[in-house]
Amino acid sequence: MSPLPNPDTHSPRSSQSPPPEELSAVHDELLGLAHALYNLGTTVLEDLSKETGVEKPVGARVNEVIQHLASIGDLSQGVQTMIPYQVLVDIDNGRNPMNLTRERIERAAVENQFMNGKIDAVQSYKSLLDAALAEHFPSLASHVGEKDAPDHDVKPNTNGIGESASSTQPGSVNVNGDSKG
Numbered sequence: 133m134s135p136l137p138n139p140d141t142h143s144p145r146s147s148q149s150p151p152p153e154e155l156s157a158v159h160d161e162l163l164g165l166a167h168a169l170y171n172l173g174t175t176v177l178e179d180l181s182k183e184t185g186v187e188k189p190v191g192a193r194v195n196e197v198i199q200h201l202a203s204i205g206d207l208s209q210g211v212q213t214m215i216p217y218q219v220l221v222d223i224d225n226g227r228n229p230m231n232l233t234r235e236r237i238e239r240a241a242v243e244n245q246f247m248n249g250k251i252d253a254v255q256s257y258k259s260l261l262d263a264a265l266a267e268h269f270p271s272l273a274s275h276v277g278e279k280d281a282p283d284h285d286v287k288p289n290t291n292g293i294g295e296s297a298s299s300t301q302p303g304s305v306n307v308n309g310d311s312k313g
Contacts, residue, residue: 152213154211154213155211155213157207158204158207158208158211161200161203161204161207162204164200165197165200165201165204168193168196168197168200169197171193171196172190172193172194172196172197175189175190175193176190176193259277262276262277
């Protein structure tokens with residue numbers, strides 16, 4: 133068993149992007165913590181002996197994990213990157229945020245297709261209605277089929293799915309634990 137999960141096999145990318153320059157130290161420390169936790173787990177599983185006179189390596193492994201956690205705590209004071217609160221909730225609930233993001237994008241694409249279908253249906257109905265009105269009311273033929281005024285056009289949803297999280301977004305949590313909103 134490998135200590136770190138493999139990159140998402142459903143991803144179209146062949147590799148993962150490197151962390152931003154200002155977060156590389158945090159990234160390295162998080163990788164070290166993951167390795168230390170893995171080593172602690174394997175040490176506990178391998179050390180099932182009940183011998184009392186032998187020094188157990190579990191304490192050293194626990195100290196290594198604590199050192200990594202303390203180092204991450206120190207590094208977090210200098211990082212101002214905002215993390216959406218929902219990402220933290222998803223991680224706490226054992227869900228992979230990358231999968232959830234992919235699901236949200238897919239859901240947005242499905243909803244977009246649905247709305248495009250509705251728009252096409254309304255436009256088709258309007259053209260059929262215009263033709264029927266022009267046929268049955270010839271005096272209205274010059275007015276039928278005119279373009280609507282610009283203020284009647286469909287406007288895009290400005291607070292929909294896919295909008296990027298900004299530092300002023302409510303519900304964001306700073307890496308060092310400060311919350312906004």
